[in-house]
Amino acid sequence: MELVCPAGNLPSLKAAVDNGADAVYFGFRDDTNARHFAGLNFGPAKMAEGIKYARQRGVKLFLALNTYPQPGNWSRWQQAVDQAADLGVDALIAADIGVLDYAAEKHPGLNLHLSVQSSATNYEALQFYMDHFGIKRAVLPRVPSLGQVKHVVESSPVEVEVFGFGSLCVMVEGRCILSSYATGRSPNTYGACSPASHVEWKETPQGLETRLGGVLIERTGKGETAGYPTFCKGSFCVGGNTYHAIEEPTSLNTLEILPQLLDAGVSAIKIEGRQRSPVYVAQVARIWRAAIDACKRDPQHYKPQADWLAELGKVSEGTQTTLGAYSRPWQ
Amino acid sequence: MSVQPKLSLGPILYYWSKEDVLAFYERVADSPVDIVYLGESVCSKRNLLKLDDWFELADKLAAAGKEVVLSSLALLEAESELKRLRRICSNDTYLVEANDMGAVHLMQGRPFVVGHSVNVYNDRTG
Numbered sequence: 001m002e003l004v005c006p007a008g009n010l011p012s013l014k015a016a017v018d019n020g021a022d023a024v025y026f027g028f029r030d031d032t033n034a035r036h037f038a039g040l041n042f043g044p045a046k047m048a049e050g051i052k053y054a055r056q057r058g059v060k061l062f063l064a065l066n067t068y069p070q071p072g073n074w075s076r077w078q079q080a081v082d083q084a085a086d087l088g089v090d091a092l093i094a095a096d097i098g099v100l101d102y103a104a105e106k107h108p109g110l111n112l113h114l115s116v117q118s119s120a121t122n123y124e125a126l127q128f129y130m131d132h133f134g135i136k137r138a139v140l141p142r143v144p145s146l147g148q149v150k151h152v153v154e155s156s157p158v159e160v161e162v163f164g165f166g167s168l169c170v171m172v173e174g175r176c177i178l179s180s181y182a183t184g185r186s187p188n189t190y191g192a193c194s195p196a197s198h199v200e201w202k203e204t205p206q207g208l209e210t211r212l213g214g215v216l217i218e219r220t221g222k223g224e225t226a227g228y229p230t231f232c233k234g235s236f237c238v239g240g241n242t243y244h245a246i247e248e249p250t251s252l253n254t255l256e257i258l259p260q261l262l263d264a265g266v267s268a269i270k271i272e273g274r275q276r277s278p279v280y281v282a283q284v285a286r287i288w289r290a291a292i293d294a295c296k297r298d299p300q301h302y303k304p305q306a307d308w309l310a311e312l313g314k315v316s317e318g319t320q321t322t323l324g325a326y327s328r329p330w331q
Numbered sequence: 332m333s334v335q336p337k338l339s340l341g342p343i344l345y346y347w348s349k350e351d352v353l354a355f356y357e358r359v360a361d362s363p364v365d366i367v368y369l370g371e372s373v374c375s376k377r378n379l380l381k382l383d384d385w386f387e388l389a390d391k392l393a394a395a396g397k398e399v400v401l402s403s404l405a406l407l408e409a410e411s412e413l414k415r416l417r418r419i420c421s422n423d424t425y426l427v428e429a430n431d432m433g434a435v436h437l438m439q440g441r442p443f444v445v446g447h448s449v450n451v452y453n454d455r456t457g
Contacts, residue, residue: 068452098455119450122407124416124433131436144408151410172406175448188450 001262001269003292004062004161005285008040008274013050015282016059020289023060025093026050027274032080033064034117035274036191051087060090064274066115067191068096078102085110091136094118095174104133113161114138116270117188119174121148123155130157137161139270141173146257146326150264159267165284166272167317168252168324170232178231182213193230201226210234227317228275249318255287255304257326258295280315287312339366342402342428349379356388360395367392370402370419372430372446375412382415389425398426405430405448 005021007013016024027033029041042050054061063084069077077099084092085107092110094100095117103110114120114129116139129135137159140149153160169176176193180186183198200211210218210229217234220226227233227249236245252272254261261269269292271284287308295302313319340359343352359367369392370385371377380388389399401419404412413433420427420437429435430446445451 068450070452071454074453074455096450096452096456098453101455118432119406119448120432122413122431122433124407124413124436125431128432128436128439143406148408174450175405189452 001292001296002060002161002267003285003288004268004270005281005288006166006271006274006276007050007281008035008037008276009042009278010046010050010053011278012274012276012281014053015278016285017054017057019282019285021059021285023062023090023268024050024054025062025064025270025274027064028080028083030076031189031191032067032069032077034066034115034187034191035064036067037275038196040275047087051089061087062091062093062113063087063089064093064115065099066093066095066117068117068188069098070189074098081107081110093139100129100133100135108134111136114158115174116141116163117174119172121152121172123152123157126152126156126158137267139163142168142252143172143325145328146260146264149261149266149326153265160265161268161270162254162261162266163252163272164254164258164261164269164288165312166251167228168247168250168322169230170247176232179212182215182231184213193232194228199229233317248320250320250322251312251316251318252324253309253312253316253321254323254326255291255308255312257323258291258304259299259302262295262299276315283311283315337365337398338363339400340364340368342368342370342372344373346374346377346379349384352380353388356392360392360397364397366398366400368400368402368428372402372405372428372448375404375409375415382418386422393425400426400428400444402428402446403430403434405446407431407433 002022004023005016007016007024007026013024027041029043065080081103091113092103093113093115095115112133112135114135119141120126120138121141121144126138135158139161142163177186179193183195185195187193194212198213202209207219207221208226212229232246233249235242238245369389393399403416403419427438428444428446429438430448
């Protein structure tokens with residue numbers, strides 16, 4: 001089972017490599033990937049340095065090219081695929097059928113991983129991508145239950161990677177356009193829920209107000225931490241009560257079900273968080289490395305250590321974690 | 332030569348009672364709509380109408396002169412959902428609206444409609 005860690009920039013890439021990642025995933029510095037945040041990602045020089053750093057230490061490199069090009073900007077995605085092939089990355093993570101088709105035709109030697117942004121939740125869909133583009137691996141959206149993940153893996157024609165830790169949304173990846181109602185942009189085409197140009201913070205007597213596209217989505221008092229400004233995790237007044245009406249800020253944490261994921265035949269665990277700090281990447285990579293190693297050594301007696309959970313809790317959104325859709329005790 | 336545009340009606344996205352659904356399509360049968368998308372596309376837990384009920388409705392609307400397209404689920408996780416999808420996709424009477432790439436896979440080699448929840452952003456995808 002591979003540990004795949006986020007690399008939003010060179011210090012994070014090094015932190016992931018130094019703390020036990022088997023692979024890192026990263027992107028170009030533009031809207032061709034789904035973490036198109038200001039100051040994040042790699043220009044040519046840093047990318048060359050990062051690739052060299054990972055290569056020398058035997059860590060694989062996956063390039064995320066997982067947004068959806070449109071007719072007006074198609075050529076940039078095409079160039080990005082060519083660049084990825086030239087860089088010799090170990091895999092290209094893509095979602096768009098056009099991008100996958102181009103990559104498979106032009107660069108048949110380039111490994112393709114199906115991005116979580118393709119919303120492929122079942123093995124019939126995976127079979128389609130396998131038949132047409134020869135994908136080697138698929139990253140599942142964070143929506144199936146543990147039992148369903150197991151079932152997909154059993155019937156899947158390709159390796160399956162799942163998210164193990166990181167920020168969690170309520171939507172199905174690749175299908176959320178909630179933020180576009182206020183920003184005119186969506187994660188699918190722009191690569192971010194909250195374009196920096198649309199985020200506004202303002203100190204007021206009532207507290208720090210966060211607006212997205214002019215819409216008030218959060219008001220935090222003194223001492224409270226303002227989270228990443230998204231609609232889904234904003235506070236809204238519903239029926240006279242103001243609360244996280246759509247979703248409480250929380251992070252997915254699957255340390256507890258690692259033996260089941262291993263037993264299900266999951267090929268890789270992905271850590272979310274290219275937008276997070278190198279300190280986050282180092283901490284999370286180190287804990288997950290230790291957990292995967294412990295679980296592989298003795299899955300029967302594996303138990304997440306209390307200090308792992310405490311540390312991960314601290315770097316979680318809203319400082320709380322959940323098993324998310326993996327756990328559905330009511331079923 | 333100009334082409335006469337057709338009018339199509341999307342699937343019901345709401346969770347209506349069976350009576351409301353049947354009454355609604357009674358009215359649709361008498362409406363000027365040309366194409367009717369029919370079926371549950373939002374949530375597999377909504378089962379007030381069974382698949383056979385939808386097929387029956389499809390036959391009624393077809394008999395009333397409507398072109399019927401069977402809509403399928405936008406999110407498929409459980410095997411039971413795939414089973415239902417296979418039944419929809421293997422029908423040899425009506426066109427299918429694929430709302431997930433699993434449905435696209437099952438419809439290969441036959442004409443189908445790509446629904447809105449399938450990401451089609453560029454001509455290379457088509």
